[in-house]
Amino acid sequence: MLRIDIITVLPELLEGPLNCSIIQRARDKQLVDINIHSLRDYSTDLRHRRVDDYAFGFSAGMVLQIEPVDRIITHLCSQRNYDEIIYTSPDGEKFNQGLANQLSLKQNLIILCGHYKGIDHRIREHLISKEISIGDYVLTGGELAAAVMTDCVVRLIPGALGDEQSALSDSFQDKLLAPPIYTRPADYKGWKVPDILLSGNQRKIQEWEMEQSLDRTRLLRPDLLDE
Ligand code: ADE
Secondary structure (H helix, E strand, O other), rough: OEEEEEOOHHHHHHHHHHHOOOHHEEEHHHOEEEEEEEEEOOOOOOOOOOEEOOOOOOOOEEEOOOHHHHHHHHHHHHHOOOOOEEEEEEEEOOOOOHHHHHHHOOEEEEEEEEEEOEEEEHHHHHHOOEEEOOOOOOEEEEEHHHHHHHHHHHHOOOOOOOOHHHHHHOOOOOOOOOOOOOHHHHHHHOOOOOOOHHOHHHHHHHHHHHHHHHHHHHHOHHHHHOO
């Protein structure tokens, strides 16, 4: 079973997204073991549970300290081997479906959520094996990035989605956008479902879906075809 340990100063930001719907069901079915750790529990400051301190040099603001991070990572690594210790940061490798596929095949992952104040660079040099960005924009912290990555990885685990086919036929899974889909009624205010889908001819329908995928990809995301 895939185990994901997420280290954060804001556990409450992760509880919601990872305690609901398909991800919650995957956890209930024991397809994934997600553990959210509050970094403050590893603070060296018993009284105020602080995990940040002033930056050296002239930069303003506070910086996440190395010691609490080292303490929790050392604690986790004493219990099992981790395939990757990931830090969420806009500097990192860009997250995409291929990376999600790779991570979904791992056994044990740690995700250290970045912090708007920045973290002591020695954490990145000595404790982290991979930095991942979810896109070229800046979030206030890494929690939402960790939630995005976890959601994307967990739904790929066999059995997480009701219909096992559906993860495979996603947009991006084969570098093509998904074809349009419809449900009843077949005619709503004169807006009609394409006739082909009502024909019952499976081969024709599959051909139509492939054409639609290609057309939509050429039109909306031609960059995917270049790759
Ligand atoms: N932290 C802040 N911005 C981020 C991003 N784009 N991806 C991952 N972590 C981040």
